[in-house]
């Protein structure tokens with residue numbers, strides 16, 4: 001299968017990989033800062049895109065699942081204990 005390459009919109013170089021750098025994403029909905037990444041051209045460093053950090057997003061999802069499971073378990077235990 002042939003390798004697909006796009007062109008950088010600024011320097012017109014063919015791009016087969018991008019550079020990923022960590023950034024903070026500031027939400028206008030609340031004061032929380034999220035972990036994000038920017039994707040830049042390896043030739044001229046123009047920003048090609050930005051988004052949430054997929055690794056941080058996975059960790060946050062696992063942490064939230066564990067937190068909810070613990071909460072559910074503690075609520076279940078509390079209902080068994082006689083008053």
Ligand SMILES: [Zn+2]
Nearest residue numbers: 008011041044
């Ligand atoms: Zn470029």
